[in-house]
Amino acid sequence: MNNKADMEGLRGLAWLLVMQTAGELLARLLPLSLPGPVIGMMLLLVALRWSAVRLPVSSCADFLLKHLSLLFVPVGVGVMAHLNLLGDYGLRILVVVVLSTWCGLIVTVLVLSRSPRDD
Amino acid sequence: MTDMTGFVELWVYLSATPLFGLTATLVTYVLAHAFYMRMHQAAWANPVLWSVVLIAVARLITHVPYPRYFSGAQFIHFLLGPAVVALAWPLWQRRADLRARWGRLLLAAVLGGAAASGSAVALAWAMGLPQEIVLSMAPKSVTAPVAMGIAEKIGGIPALSAVFAVLTGLVGAVSGRFLFRLLNIPTTTNGWVARGFSLGTAAHGIGAARAMQVNVDAGAYAGLALGLQVVLASILVPLVFHFLR
Numbered sequence A: 001m002n003n004k005a006d007m008e009g010l011r012g013l014a015w016l017l018v019m020q021t022a023g024e025l026l027a028r029l030l031p032l033s034l035p036g037p038v039i040g041m042m043l044l045l046v047a048l049r050w051s052a053v054r055l056p057v058s059s060c061a062d063f064l065l066k067h068l069s070l071l072f073v074p075v076g077v078g079v080m081a082h083l084n085l086l087g088d089y090g091l092r093i094l095v096v097v098v099l100s101t102w103c104g105l106i107v108t109v110l111v112l113s114r115s116p117r118d119d
Numbered sequence B: 001m002t003d004m005t006g007f008v009e010l011w012v013y014l015s016a017t018p019l020f021g022l023t024a025t026l027v028t029y030v031l032a033h034a035f036y037m038r039m040h041q042a043a044w045a046n047p048v049l050w051s052v053v054l055i056a057v058a059r060l061i062t063h064v065p066y067p068r069y070f071s072g073a074q075f076i077h078f079l080l081g082p083a084v085v086a087l088a089w090p091l092w093q094r095r096a097d098l099r100a101r102w103g104r105l106l107l108a109a110v111l112g113g114a115a116a117s118g119s120a121v122a123l124a125w126a127m128g129l130p131q132e133i134v135l136s137m138a139p140k141s142v143t144a145p146v147a148m149g150i151a152e153k154i155g156g157i158p159a160l161s162a163v164f165a166v167l168t169g170l171v172g173a174v175s176g177r178f179l180f181r182l183l184n185i186p187t188t189t190n191g192w193v194a195r196g197f198s199l200g201t202a203a204h205g206i207g208a209a210r211a212m213q214v215n216v217d218a219g220a221y222a223g224l225a226l227g228l229q230v231v232l233a234s235i236l237v238p239l240v241f242h243f244l245r
Helices: A003-029 A036-047 A051-066 A068-081 A083-113 B002-016 B018-038 B047-062 B066-077 B080-086 B088-093 B095-126 B131-137 B144-154 B158-182 B189-214 B216-244
Strands: none
Touching: A003 A036, A003 A051, A003 B080, A036 A051, A036 B080, A036 B088, A036 B216, A051 A068, A051 B080, A051 B088, A068 A083, A068 B018, A068 B047, A068 B066, A068 B080, A068 B158, A068 B189, A083 B095, A083 B131, A083 B158, A083 B189, B002 B018, B018 B047, B018 B066, B047 B066, B047 B158, B080 B088, B088 B095, B088 B216, B095 B131, B095 B189, B095 B216, B131 B144, B131 B158, B144 B158, B144 B216, B158 B189, B189 B216
């Protein structure tokens, strides 16, 4: 394994952090109501046309996204700690959350699967 | 007896360091994921769901307060930012396909997001829930930190919106497959695109993470959908509520 391949993952992470930082800066400087990482994603989408960015980012991004589930565990545990906020409304809230999530899933999937490309 | 106090002291020391929360999170997730694989990736065995439940129960039994747990878990939580940036990669790989169907995707994102948010607000109102709860429901289809920001703008309670967002993600990740099967969505490339995009739209990152485990196309489009939903919801939800007032 040569030196360059060794550094690829770290370089990829560095690019991701640079894009996120640029995104956070833009989010604060411009009157945008978008979160920094989302602006960072758009910047990276443009930067990926250069192989100096693309090659390192690909290995690092694949790794991060493969384990995306793990990254939601700390927030999830926090939510469990705040379940008492729901108080007496717990059951009704659960019904609303379940039904509205299904509603969103069904509408989205139907709009796309009725696409003319299928016919 | 001295052994016992020694153990307690050791425990008090360990549970106070960030190492504890980080180790507990990673080890629990690795175990939950092994169980998920053994169950042939059954939706009910979702590794996020079980990791969260196990750690929450362990925290209750051991009386470790959330801030102390988070002092370690934050190192994992922090990676959510770079992971969102990384979503550009699967999109770039599918750029030709995206160009071909962007109109339909945008339509699905707007209608799906409006359906999720609108039905949540309408149902909560119809069931007689208090106004702060109704308002906190509106941004629940976007990832928790963004949902909190939107809730603040429209007069909801940010912490509540975060709770609703995470519950929404779990509901979508666990029930998506049954719903799609019920609707006869095929498992062709187009079917996976529709399934993934739907999960990312209505169940943000937790739904997208599930999609990425099941199919690469589903995962890529789930990533696109969650990014689009963040953009759309940050702009449209405050706008709609501004005119409703």
